[in-house]
Amino acid sequence: MEQKKNVKQNRGGRKPKMNARVHRHVFRLTDEENAQLLNRFETSGMNNKAEFITSLIFKNEIKTVKIDKGTTDFYMRLTSLFSQFRAVGVNYNQVVKLLYSRFTEKKAAAFLYRLEKQTAEMASLCEKIIELTEEFNQNYLQKK
The missing domain is CATH 1.10.287 (Helix Hairpins)
Known part of the structure; x- marks a missing residue:
């Protein structure tokens, strides 16, 4: 019984991230602003909307490719x-x-x-x- 206490238990699940994103910010948009944001998101080709907004805020370069x-x-x-x-x-x-x-x-x-x-x-x-x-x-x- 004492041996079981010394052994670490496997709790399962995902390993915690080193630099987890825990801070949350909420903002509201008008219909026109939302349509413009969604249009820019679609043309950017990014998969994650949160990463897209973060790159907009911190002015990282976003490349858009339009295929005609x-x-x-x-x-x-x-x-x-x-x-x-x-x-x-x-x-x-x-x-x-x-x-x-x-x-x-x-x-x-x-x-x-x-x-x-x-x-x-x-x-x-x-x-x-x-x-x-x-x-x-x-x-x-x-x-x-």
């Missing part, structure tokens, strides 16, 4: 279009080599003339794409 679905979609399509242009460029080089190796110089020149017309159309299309991209950047991406 339209901008992301535009970027993805532009990237795929760029890869297609690269593929066309590779094919263009291969066609020119084949024309000169398989055909006579006169026939190759005729085919190259047609290919040159298509290339000019593609270049004008590329210029339009660049203009639209610059317009998109000015109108939508550089807003602050």
